[in-house]
Amino acid sequence: MDINLDLAGRRVLVFGEPRRARRVLARYLAAGATVYLATTPVDGRTPDRPHPEVRPVEYPHFPHGWRDLVSAVDLVVLVDVSRAIDGIVSDACATARVWLSRERAAAVAPLGQVSLVGGGPGDVGLLTLAARRALRDADVVYYDRLGPTDRLADWCPGAELIDVGKTPGHHAVPQAEIERMLVASARDGHTVVRLKGGDPFVFGRGGEEVIACRGAGIPVTVIPGVSSAISVPAAAGIPVTHRDVSRIFTVLSGHAPLSDTELAHLVGLDGTIVVLMGIGTLPHLAAGLARHGMTAGMPVAIIEQGYSTRQRTTITSLHEVAAVAGALGARSPAVLVIGEVVRLAQQDDTAAVELMRSAAELADLG
Incomplete structure (x- = not known):
């Protein structure tokens, strides 16, 4: 059961080993x-705190001290403590009528790990x-501008x-330098997320980062994301393939x-062409x-700010697309779709915008 509580200004006492309780x-x-940490002394001294704002608390020396403490x-909050x-703490909380929670410990290892996470089109x-689970467990997040970043502080608090x-x-x-930073953070024992827009392996240079991590002996995993190559045309009502129209698409x-x-x-394939990052080279x-x-009348769609409430779709022809893009001041991020499937597009972005708003409302409820 998820219970949302306003904890601002509240006093929270955590029992657990500092590194395992860090998240x-x-x-x-x-x-x-206001967070307090009670942990067992090691060799007569209190372990280092993972956060300077955390206030250390000594374990009670007498039985009644546990009730007074809680x-x-x-x-x-109990994090992976002994039975x-x-x-003892459960009994003390029951007697004192204080809320008690048990939470999952973070992994502790000399060597951390890296996850390449696809964030979708935004x-x-x-x-x-x-992806949400990886962000929740992250100590460090390296993110791109095209990924969903507005709520990172909520998804991975403290990272x-x-x-x-x-x-x-x-x-x-x-x-x-990005690759060096990923490796260095993992060598420090951190759980690292590299958050990218779209999918890490679709023009995201994810392959290079995997090679860098493997070369340094860092465990690395890839969490796929929804690629803008398919999702952005879909948001404009354009299927990249369609029976009797196009049975092949090239990204x-x-x-x-x-x-x-x-x-x-490309012309010889006679299929749908999807172009990412193509505004600058569109005339060529x-x-x-x-x-x-390719015929001059081949339909072309320019989809700017795809899958957002600012989405704008412009449909024109191959012959006119460069001039139209210039006149409109088309800008990245944008996806170009070239092919007969463009004729299946919605006439405007009203339905797409409504879809984005509904998705955002559902995400807030979640």
């Missing part, structure tokens, strides 16, 4: 509580359950959040111009496809 402590600190707080301590409703996002033509943190990066050979192959792409035989 629990961070979560209550992020909720605005009576001074509003909530008691004996569990029984709408929180498309973030998978596996260190580091923006390593790139914008077109500007990489504030080079890829090699390509428009980050750099395609060669003549690549352009000729349109001219190249036409030069290799």
Whole structure:
């Protein structure tokens, strides 16, 4: 059962080993509580606190001291304590009529791990359950600008959040440095999440980060995400395949111009073409496809800010798309769809916007 409590200003007493209780402590600190940590001394000294804001508390020396200790707080939390301590604290809380909770301990290991997490196209409703679990368990999150980031503080309270996002033509943190940071954080024993927009392995450079982690001996897993290559056209009512219209689709990066050979192959496939990051090279792409035989009237969709309440879909033809994009001031993030399936698109984005609002409301309820 999930119970939402306003813990701002409340006193919370946590029993548990500091490192194993680190996420629990961070979560209550992020909720605005005054947090105390009671833990067994090791070799006559109190273990180091994982957070400087946490206030240390000594174990009671007398039986009645347990009741007095829990009576001074509003909530008691047990994190992987011994059966004996569990029984003593439970009895004391029952006598003092103080709320008691048992929470899962964080993993403790000399070496941490990295999870590459796909965040989808940006709408929180498309973030998978596996992604939410990874964020919940994270000590450090390295995130991109296109991922769902507005509620990161809620999803992973107490985690260190580091923006390593790139914008077109500007990489504030080079890829090699991102890989170094992931490895360094894991070597410090942290559970690390690399949160990306879309899917980590669809033009997300996830493969490079997996190789870097494996090369350094860091355990790494990949949690797939909903790719904008399929979800954004869908939000505009465009299926990338459709019976008797298109039985093949190709996803390509428009980050750099395609060669003549690549352009000729695309035209020869006679299927749907989905272009990510393609606004900057759109004139070259349109001219190249036409030069290799694609008809001037082939429909093209430009979907900006896809799967958001700011979504704008513009439908035009291959012959006119470059001029139309320039006149509209089309900007990234945008997805281009080229092919006969574009004729199946919605005439406007009203239904898509309503879908986004509904998804956001459901996510808030969850």
